[in-house]
Amino acid sequence: MSMSIHDFPAYRGVLEYVCLQCQARYPQDELLYTCPDCGGVFLLEDSRQESLKELSGAQWRERFDARAAVKRRALRGIFRFYELIAPVLDEQDIVYLGEGQTPIIPSSPALNTAVGHTVAMKNDGQNPSASFKDRGMACAFSYLQSMARANDWDQLLTICASTGDTSAAAALYAAYVGAPLTSVVLLPAGKVTEQQLAQPLGSGAVVLEVPGVFDDCMRVVEYLADNYRVALLNSKNPWRILGQESYAYEVAQWYDWNLSDKALFVPIGNAGNITAIMSGLLKMHDLGIITALPQLFGVQTAHADPVFQYYRQPPESRSYSPVEVKPSVAQAAMIGNPVSFPRVRTLAERYEQVAGDGSFQVVQVQEQAIMESMLLANRHGHIACTQGGECLAGLLRAKEEGRIDHKTTAVLDATAHSLKFIGFQDRYFQNTFAPEYGITPQAQWQNRPETVIDPEVKNRLAADAFAREAAQAVVERLGLEGKED
Numbered sequence: 001m002s003m004s005i006h007d008f009p010a011y012r013g014v015l016e017y018v019c020l021q022c023q024a025r026y027p028q029d030e031l032l033y034t035c036p037d038c039g040g041v042f043l044l045e046d047s048r049q050e051s052l053k054e055l056s057g058a059q060w061r062e063r064f065d066a067r068a069a070v071k072r073r074a075l076r077g078i079f080r081f082y083e084l085i086a087p088v089l090d091e092q093d094i095v096y097l098g099e100g101q102t103p104i105i106p107s108s109p110a111l112n113t114a115v116g117h118t119v120a121m122k123n124d125g126q127n128p129s130a131s132f133k134d135r136g137m138a139c140a141f142s143y144l145q146s147m148a149r150a151n152d153w154d155q156l157l158t159i160c161a162s163t164g165d166t167s168a169a170a171a172l173y174a175a176y177v178g179a180p181l182t183s184v185v186l187l188p189a190g191k192v193t194e195q196q197l198a199q200p201l202g203s204g205a206v207v208l209e210v211p212g213v214f215d216d217c218m219r220v221v222e223y224l225a226d227n228y229r230v231a232l233l234n235s236k237n238p239w240r241i242l243g244q245e246s247y248a249y250e251v252a253q254w255y256d257w258n259l260s261d262k263a264l265f266v267p268i269g270n271a272g273n274i275t276a277i278m279s280g281l282l283k284m285h286d287l288g289i290i291t292a293l294p295q296l297f298g299v300q301t302a303h304a305d306p307v308f309q310y311y312r313q314p315p316e317s318r319s320y321s322p323v324e325v326k327p328s329v330a331q332a333a334m335i336g337n338p339v340s341f342p343r344v345r346t347l348a349e350r351y352e353q354v355a356g357d358g359s360f361q362v363v364q365v366q367e368q369a370i371m372e373s374m375l376l377a378n379r380h381g382h383i384a385c386t387q388g389g390e391c392l393a394g395l396l397r398a399k400e401e402g403r404i405d406h407k408t409t410a411v412l413d414a415t416a417h418s419l420k421f422i423g424f425q426d427r428y429f430q431n432t433f434a435p436e437y438g439i440t441p442q443a444q445w446q447n448r449p450e451t452v453i454d455p456e457v458k459n460r461l462a463a464d465a466f467a468r469e470a471a472q473a474v475v476e477r478l479g480l481e482g483k484e485d
């Protein structure tokens with residue numbers, strides 16, 4: 001019987017963990033995070049990927065476009081691109097909570113004018129736990145579910161370190177999948193927003209707080225993953241990377257597979273997302289699905305900028321050092337030693353080989369610019385979080401430095417929903433930032449609620465009189481004119 005586009009894909013690949021340091025390869029049927037030989041990080045590669053070239057780029061594009069209409073649950077989200085992501089999973093193991101297929105919203109003409117560039121935002125805050133991490137978790141949990149089924153495990157503890165988005169996503173997916181998977185998250189005490197702390201608590205995860213910053217938590221979970229039987233859910237886990245490649249596939253599909261006139265901006269924290277996006281773009285290019293790679297910009301705050309510091313050095317003498325982080329409104333990216341740095345280095349080299357020098361760059365932005373870029377975007381109808389603001393600030397910086405072609409459309413990664421980071425907006429409006437942030441609120445961005453009528457006055461008035469008096473106060477405040485007869 002011939003296959004229809006509505007069927008679950010027949011192709012099965014052979015995924016292998018490939019160590020980026022010593023090139024050792026390991027089969028996919030083990031939970032591995034660091035190379036047992038040399039401690040390097042992994043990417044997962046499909047050793048049958050060449051066989052995907054039996055279809056032309058045009059045929060793949062056609063297939064993925066047709067699949068957009070498919071109602072099959074497992075193919076509605078990131079696994080629309082099944083053959084490119086994890087073509088070893090069975091349909092029954094695929095976890096789908098509505099992740100992926102997030103919209104790209106072109107900016108209003110007013111915002112384009114204010115920025116001096118054509119801008120669009122991909123709203124990854126519209127994922128189920130309100131950040132891009134859900135893309136990675138959908139893949140990682142599908143894999144874990146397949147492993148638990150194949151091995152008949154009766155218990156598996158998942159663990160992650162987090163600045164707040166990863167933990168929210170991990171806890172949500174674990175709560176959905178249920179036994180044998182349970183969720184434990186390690187958070188830097190006091191350095192996760194109220195909303196993000198509420199997320200894993202609400203999903204029923206065990207929430208453990210550690211003094212210090214994210215990097216301290218990461219060291220603890222890396223130790224646990226190396227020495228105990230736990231499933232690490234940070235992006236060090238290469239299954240997360242595969243899931244997050246879907247971002248690149250979706251951007252390409254949104255623009256009809258033509259990215260020649262696009263520049264993508266992505267914040268860099270633990271560097272998993274920029275890794276995934278680069279890897280996804282390279283994969284599509286290798287298969288002829290896209291014929292031109294876009295310019296790719298990583299963005300880092302000056303308060304946590306180890307990747308920027310690496311790339312600002314001359315290519316022949318670059319050396320990498322972790323940095324000590326300072327408080328940042330881009331709190332999700334407040335990371336001094338990104339676990340995926342070696343992946344970035346490897347993939348950026350490949351990227352530049354294909355797309356030319358300068359096709360991958362990292363820009364550095366200031367805290368003040370991040371805050372005000374977020375406010376600017378949101379005042380024009382976006383739902384950008386501080387990391388989305390960081391991307392817009394990155395575009396402004398790239399323009400100032402003459403690094404971007406003015407004819408491109410800048411596609412900014414709005415990584416999480418603005419409401420997760422709304423406390424930073426409050427601090428800006430109320431001028432309550434601690435001095436270490438280095439942010440001085442400017443009057444033009446302020447917005448505060450105004451009292452219409454004193455509660456005591458309201459208490460003294462009958463309902464009708466109150467409505468008239470309050471309305472009168474509104475009329476005066478707004479300078480309203482009455483309707484003509």
Ligand SMILES: N[C@@H](CCOP(=O)(O)O)C(=O)O
Pocket residue numbers: 160161162163164165166167214233234235236269270272273331332333
């Ligand atoms: N910002 C991240 C930091 C961890 O990143 P990951 O992608 O490696 O899990 C978070 O939300 O915790």
